[in-house]
Amino acid sequence: MKKLLLSCLALLPFLAVADPAPFSVTGAIKGLKDQTIYLRYGKTIDSLKSANGEFNFKGQIEDLTTAYLRVGKTQTSFFVEKNATLTFAGSLEELENSSVVGTRINDDLSRYTASIASLNNQRRPVMAALMDAYQKKQPYKEFNEQVDKIDEQITTKAKEFIQTNPESLVSAWLVRSRFFYGEDSELSSMYGYLKGDALTSNFAKDLKKKIDVNAKTAVGQLAMEFTQNDVNEKPVSLSSLRGKYVLVDFWASWCGPCRQENPNVVKAFNAYKDKGFTVLGVSLDQKKDPWLKAIEKDELTWTHVSDLKYWQNEVAVQYGINSIPASFLLDPNGKIVGKNLRGEALTKKLAELMPDKEVK
Template structure:
């Protein structure tokens, strides 16, 4: 649970879109007005998918870096006051996290780049605005991390604790996405907006949410290489979007008998992608077991698809027994090359899709109490209300 929450918190940071476009020149000039020592200064950034490390020495507090980048990219600037070198730097040291972009920018400060002002860079000005908008979310994320750290191992294993943390994360994720949407709509010409769209929802994003945001961006952004790549990523998402028919597939169960997803037509089905080696999956299993036992006699079932390795059939079967997963399980035992997982664009697990009796996807990635709440909502709609007798 501890690792999983921190993985969730990591998703709060906007993703950087990668683009294979011609590199353009940048120049970074800086001045620390009150520093006279010849400290070494390091610049680290990504260019065309490769890590770049550059360094120089302060001369009367001044420094300069030049290079080329194909698109705005995250960079780190470090002033080495203690002579430890870049490998020995700490986030609490004199470090500035910013965007390296084409053109010229000037970084001004008195004695620390960590407290500097960046001039001449639109994307860094916009990033300051977005960071201010997201600051309350980051503060809540830090509190959530502290809450997990304080919990005992027994508490962390508790389904109640896990469900509580998941609910808090979901609320945090919604806050983050609301702030990102606000920024995107108000900054349609910003490359940062393109990156923000690409960061929303993760590998199983709801294309019904992110595509309209993408369409609201300027034509120049959409025509960029990164914009084209983002648009291309919508196709597999649309194939498994909420409201579409769930792609059918056939895989063998634990006894080697072929099972089709369509065999479960007429019931609500939770299509659950997991694996015996996946810690977060195993931690989530008690919640799925609880919900399955509660609704299995109410037109609901689960179909588990395992991403176990070719030589791990025994581990897969043992995990099913150990976790009490009494529903149908299938797998082609091809690890991340599982054919059903590829069909559903699964890039991380656990991942699930809730499918209605007609075979349409009605929800995805339901965790803990969310799954139960959604089933209660759907089954209530599906249950005809008895007419009162005259």
């Protein structure tokens, strides 16, 4: 929950290019009347109106991919693949606990879903209360802590499934969905359990790329060189900032959590800018105007670069950025000495690194 509230995440498809083939999903949702059901897979969004809760989706798919079935604000996920005939069974009240059968991966997913159904049922009302408080700008810390405790139990169940089903594609998917944005060491550890089909899957290939990038951007590594244009279309190289502590800050004008974090970066910058510290902002914006307006509004008076390619920003891809804000603190020699220092953590780290220049 903390990650969802405090970061903007990239939606990465689990889709490989191949010749398309048909699939179908037939099912029923208890408690659903004649309401619209949405099915998203790959770049396709399909919809239909249920008949007394019953529905039948048909489509074309190029390879195995994750599908998301949504009714109102509630959704669940399963997998669609070539020539699959799937049967869906669930209830509107507990849509996330739905069962989908008809292929091995969905049969395995249904087993995993059944193992966490009671935890999902505990989580649902607490999550609703949390979001209600968050939207009303009321205190939500207690709800957040409750959700985190339940999520820890769900993560434990996921680990158990992965460890006992190392060749299941669901295990590879679970590593991808539950550990991709977490600690580098835990991602590598869970990836290490995968075997057979799971290890050769597209999910695992995606994981391996992430692990390889994590190794290159670990604390102690020399930051990878890059050059990108600033707001005046002039190229700026990371190496041009050698000799100072540098925070490479990945953000975007459209990212709420980034904008919330900016005052903390401004505070650190203002305190240490004359003491050998600077910031290099790398924006994942798509359009220049909102990027420039956000820089001005948030008073971000340091150097900014971007190629305006959204999540495909070449530096973001190079550094394996899948959620923002994200940052790397470099020493004067370009070595990474800190990652994702949020809140007061950045100022504290700078005070630790430059004790003789600590702000009184």
